[in-house]
Amino acid sequence: MIRALGWVLRRDLLLAFRRRGDVVNALVFFVIVVSLFPLGVGPEASQLRNMAPGVLWVAALLACMLSLARLFAPDHQDGTLEQMLLAGEPLVVLVMGKVLSHWLMSGLPLVLIAPLLGLQFDLPADALVVLCVSLLIGTPVLSLIGAVGAALTLGVRGSGVLVALLVLPLFVPVLIFGAGSVGATAAGTGAEAHLLLLGGFLALALVLAPWASAAALRIAME
Amino acid sequence: MIRALGWVLRRDLLLAFRRRGDVVNALVFFVIVVSLFPLGVGPEASQLRNMAPGVLWVAALLACMLSLARLFAPDHQDGTLEQMLLAGEPLVVLVMGKVLSHWLMSGLPLVLIAPLLGLQFDLPADALVVLCVSLLIGTPVLSLIGAVGAALTLGVRGSGVLVALLVLPLFVPVLIFGAGSVGATAAGTGAEAHLLLLGGFLALALVLAPWASAAALRIAME
Amino acid sequence: MLEARRLECTRGDRRLFSDLSFSLNGGQLLRVAGANGSGKTSLLRIMCGLVSPSAGELRWQGRPIRAEREEYSRNLVFIGHLNALKDDLTALENLQIAAALGGMPADSGRMLSGLDRFGVAHCAELPAKVLSQGQRRRVALARLALTPAVPLWILDEPFSALDVGAVVELERLLASHLASGGMVVLTTHQEVQVVAHAILRVDLDLHSAALQAA
Amino acid sequence: MLEARRLECTRGDRRLFSDLSFSLNGGQLLRVAGANGSGKTSLLRIMCGLVSPSAGELRWQGRPIRAEREEYSRNLVFIGHLNALKDDLTALENLQIAAALGGMPADSGRMLSGLDRFGVAHCAELPAKVLSQGQRRRVALARLALTPAVPLWILDEPFSALDVGAVVELERLLASHLASGGMVVLTTHQEVQVVAHAILRVDLDLHSAALQAA
Amino acid sequence: MNWGNWQNFLAMGGYGLYVWGSYAVTLIVLIAEIVALVTRRRGVIEHLAKYYAARRRNDET
Amino acid sequence: MSKSGKFSLYYFSSPQSFYPLAGALQPWFAALAAVLCAAGLYISFFVAPTDAQQGESYRIIFIHVPAAWMSMFLYLVMGFWSGVGLVLNTRLSSMVATALAPTGALFTFIALWTGALWGKPTWGTWWVWDARLTSELILLFLYIGFMALQAAIDDQRRADKAGAVLALVGVINIPIIYFSVQWWSTLHQGASVSMKSAPTMAATMLLGMLIMALGFWMYSIAATLARVRCVILERERHTDWVAAEIGGQK
């Protein structure tokens, strides 16, 4: 079982490496979206500082969501997903492998680059730390929930937007507490409560999401 | 030639109608992204009002960009694009047809719903009008430039994010003047100059983008 | 032993086939015949457990396959219309991962011999996307050469896109699988020349009288 | 008249074929033969003008095809590995749009007769995605029945996925196209039984001596 | 210009971090590019040598 | 690069004849770059006087400005060669364009980095959303986009052409971006910061900057030539002359 998880992970990372750009691209997308906001809103520093947590978190959410299209759809189209269902391993395990690799490729890089972008918005140092921590706990939740959405919209045409429609509402709590934690730190009220709640979401998602995704995948193959 | 354009348009609209959801989806994505911001940033009215033009325009830009994945890629995969290249009609005309239908499905609905969202952010009436007008001139530019990006990344794997990387920098002027026009109206300085410039971009894009897209499509088929 | 009991499949408004029963033992080849659209692919997907039939049931060694899906999956290899190759991975890597997920050892020596059997060893290091249609099919089929121990092979038009040499090679492989007690289910519009001690035939055109009349 | 002059095609590091010359006149059928991966599909795509050869050139009625791409395109129908059907449109709509873009009249009466010719008229109102592999191929081929006036037909494995009845129908259609002075280029691994006054054959295995050695 | 001693030179009038940060990163980046170019060239040549050797072996058989 | 390419376009536009030429020229440019940069550094640290307003922090100017210039200039050159490659279908021009991109991106990065380090002491912040800064950032995205696109396409011919289309679209867009950003920023921003507060330049400063700029220019040529040589080898590997060339070196 662990072996199967390892192979799925290995496969997806290898694929990501082959496409080289992919990991960098998710990152650059994040950077670009974050950079677009000042262009839309104007360059006043204080206003930008207030917006920063929200903008960064919304951008992370969008970056994660965009990359969901690559989670199951390519495998579905070329028939490898079918083969996974027939692999004789519990589907949940394989799904876990895929979610993990998705997070490694699209979530983790964001966590690492976020402080730099925070600097551009002139966030104070402690807020930067909380930003990183909140993203570290929050982005796996996004990947997990996103997997359910991606599985549900599999093979449905125009799924790119549909998946957004399905998962964004579910992302809302993560967004609120993620951005809230950074805002609270900047405002000096402390972020523990927010982060604890995020941790709770993570635990919940870890327990439920893989099962839901696996079930959705089976349905999609009918 | 016009006949061919008509048929491409008819085909794409028919497809969109079959998938029903699609048009609505682009719209709902727009609405959701715009609604996420207050959640991320917090509910202060004056701050929200200042952000509004930027947020609305960035959301429009992202909505347009997301739907680019559907512009050429499905046709490429099922071989219908190949057939278009062999149709014996100038490719530029067919590209124009596709861009037009893309705009009708993803740009126009945004223009229509934008005032409603603007109201949510407490924008004054004249700013709402300018918002609509600027979107009406600006979104076709996005579709046109986007088509170039979509054609360039055709068949390239991981293209969803790559297309974002390519076109978002090119969208910047549109964003600046689009959001700028609304901001200027709200600030009372008048938006004519901005809108004129947007019109200039539109003219330029209309002249150049279809050729660039057609060239990129030919390259992609090699 | 695989046993089908009064299977029925409905798609949209159409009943593709109904009341279809057969059983398949070790060493037997089942050829599913029928015109285009008669439901061969649908039947094969039902037999894999990917789709459930609208009526009837399938039994593997006497037990319904729905009950122990994973266990059943380990006993079959399915190669469908699609080749299940990742475009960005090389032929070798594709085969390796397919084998590994199927629970086989995945050392590259064995893999290469599998590819070699189907004459695509020289493409081992090429990404699958540059391969020709027939080469892709060959890489997909190379899995069979690695999994002689898996008893049940379910193949949907395995001969499509293959040139004459590859067709012969595949026929030989099927024959040896059957000879060693395996089972094969396949569909094809071409003539099969597989040496087997029993070739069964299910003709879906006969099981869809309702359809023919419509 | 279609004339190929010293065509060469290189893919990656491999020279697939070189120094390939032939000419094709009205009423002639050209069968491109070769093992899997020998470059048949690549040659056909070059002949359509979708890909440019790495050396040599193609001439249509004496003029290089690169010069007047659109004009040349109007003189050919290409049906490739892919069926070029939109999954969400019905078979009828698919055919209609393909015809309209090719500059044909697109009234549904003619379309239905085209579908009928290939025995898929009863699927006319079904979305292409629910059709079986063979039915999809039939719908794609129905275009041929509508475009007898287009002189050059280029078909990549047109017989794949077809059942026996459809194969016969297609052979009949090709024969009548040839009889009325059309040209056909096709690849296939099956045997062709088309009545034609001249069947040419290009064997790519012979044009790739360099490759065989490698 | 006379800096007097190393301390002064390194301090850059209190702006040492910024000035040296700029120059150092520039230097590092340029050197990294040079190293990358050298290794790339070496890699290419090595790869090609292997490639030709393989080809020759193929030609002989 | 541009010089040798234009000089005898016909002869040297074949990779085979350009390869040895590039090999011969490359060390000279590298040496020139080293000498000029050394001279520039000497001037910037030991000749140029301390600035009255900014103190020593202004010494960043000697890399910042030349790097910023190069970043923009190289994009233009890249666009030019891309266009030539697309129109005339000369393989060498496309290779040159490909080889220019990483160096251009590098100088863009340097300009951004040094600018940020300069901004902290002078403006009190690492970054402001000012016209120049923003357009430089977008330039970096354009470079990255170009490289990512080329990297994502395996087929060389296709990668070249697609990259060329993108580079050309980008070249048209650069002035548009530059002016829109400038206008946007002056519209919103009060008199907070502007480049005009930079010191009027002493002659020695200008000299140092110019020499450094020349040095960077030579460096770019040298780096590009070296990269082009690698690219040529990679892409022409199935030709006989490369086989002979590598055989000779082995």
Ligand code: HEM
């Ligand atoms: C990340 C921050 C910065 C970036 C991206 C940046 C970018 C640029 C660019 C692109 C240029 C060339 C523009 C042209 O020649 O028209 C330039 C020139 C220049 N920059 Fe910066 N800059 C930054 C920060 C600064 C800072 C903090 C200062 C000084 C306070 C500064 C001072 C200058 C000066 C004096 C020039 C030369 C102006 C001229 O020749 O017209 N820059 N910078």
Ligand SMILES: Nc1ncnc2c1ncn2[C@@H]1O[C@H](COP(=O)(O)OP(=O)(O)OP(=O)(O)O)[C@@H](O)[C@H]1O
């Ligand atoms: N980048 C590459 N490197 C090496 N070989 C390549 C590359 N791209 C394509 N090829 C080879 O080019 C050939 C393409 O062949 P093509 O698709 O034309 O074959 P075909 O004759 O149609 O075969 P089939 O009968 O299987 O359809 C394959 O042998 C493939 O391996």
Ligand SMILES: Nc1ncnc2c1ncn2[C@@H]1O[C@H](COP(=O)(O)OP(=O)(O)OP(=O)(O)O)[C@@H](O)[C@H]1O
């Ligand atoms: N929603 C639907 N409404 C009506 N008919 C449907 C629907 N979905 C599928 N079908 C029909 O079900 C059949 C599916 O057949 P299947 O793919 O199993 O055929 P097959 O025997 O494999 O044919 P082929 O030889 O062409 O591969 C087709 O005839 C198709 O038209």
Ligand SMILES: [Mg+2]
């Ligand atoms: Mg079938």
Ligand SMILES: [Mg+2]
């Ligand atoms: Mg082929």
